[in-house]
Amino acid sequence: MTTHHTITRGRIWAAEPVQTDDAILENTGHAWEEWADLIDAGPGRQAGHTAIAAWVHAEHAMDGWWAQGVTVGYERITGLRLPGQMPDGSFRVSRTRVLAIDRDVMRVLLLDEGARADLFPGFDLLLRSKPASKALRFTLARNGEALGSILFSTDLLPDGRLRLSVTHEKVASFDEGEQWKLFWADWLAAVEQSTTADGSA
Template sequence: MTKQSSFKRRIRKRMSQTGERYVVARAALIAQAQAASTKKRKWVSMPETSDQAILEATGRSWNEWCDLLESWPGHTQGHAKIAKYVQAEYEIGAWWAQSVTVGFERITGLRLPGQMSDGTFTANKSKTVSLDESWLRKLLLDPSERQDLFPGHETELRSKPSSKTIRLAMDDGIVLIGMTPEKDGRLKIAIQHTKLANSEDAQRWKFYWGEWLDAISDTSS
């Protein structure tokens, strides 16, 4: 089922009720959704998908989705059940059902920025640097070298040496380090620090990884 199929059915239903042409009926539904979006609702945090994008994809604005889901008794039963309900009840594809669910959770405070469906938090940081991938990979795979790379922190390799992404257990959570060579010869380092207990830890580690990337970048100077 395409992402627009549910919206198109609503358009055709309005056409049958009002006798309007397709373009007129579509414009009327979009106008209704936009009017609903202007109603007062305090958003705890911003969804990743814009209001316009979710409106175009599903035919409903964020405020409309929030009103619909808050009226459903099962809206506090967790991410998986909400997403399943959205997909089945409103006949939209699985991808958009997930997007609607995450956005609803963020707007209403059921899920904070950086929070995963299991309740833990994730911090992400990346930077493109002038470093050799094989040199950095060698340091990350060597236990004694890692002590110098991450002073004051305990680390344990949790991935195979040949794995594209290096997985480390740290004293706080799990870290995934990906390295991608760029066309200009530089190296993009992407860090994802998962399984953190709360948003404060996520912010603290995000700052740490920003400082770490700056420091590792300076070694090439």
């Protein structure tokens, strides 16, 4: 796995936090290096996400949102959490594309087993949400191997086009997440081409 390292004040950062140093200092009173030192000296990296967030909240009077933000940033700096990584260690990736297709048509394609098989050759998608749900969730598998959970969200834009978002959860590793990002970007592009070509739009 390739990881970019940033050396700051002698500490090697495994990954960059979402918030900048200036933003975290302004909103919490401490810069990232200070937070890393404080948490190391407090609960420590072995305490786990929930315990660290609770400690930041209680000991430093941070509200829940910033307590979570500090904890996630610390986990990224120390290598406990990489970009897109969830508290359970799995990864989440997402891709979005605007399509010239009717929302109801897209939902029918996703809900119909035959159409879904055509959309995902070689994969098995099993519906986990109610068919009437605004966002549709499926489990994804290939040859019996579980590959995570997929959430399709649709938003109708003012110009009549559809914004389709795909969120892939429970991805096993950072490297797999990078591969799935490419897969979903290509898949969305293929959906756009096919729906335009067959006149579904």
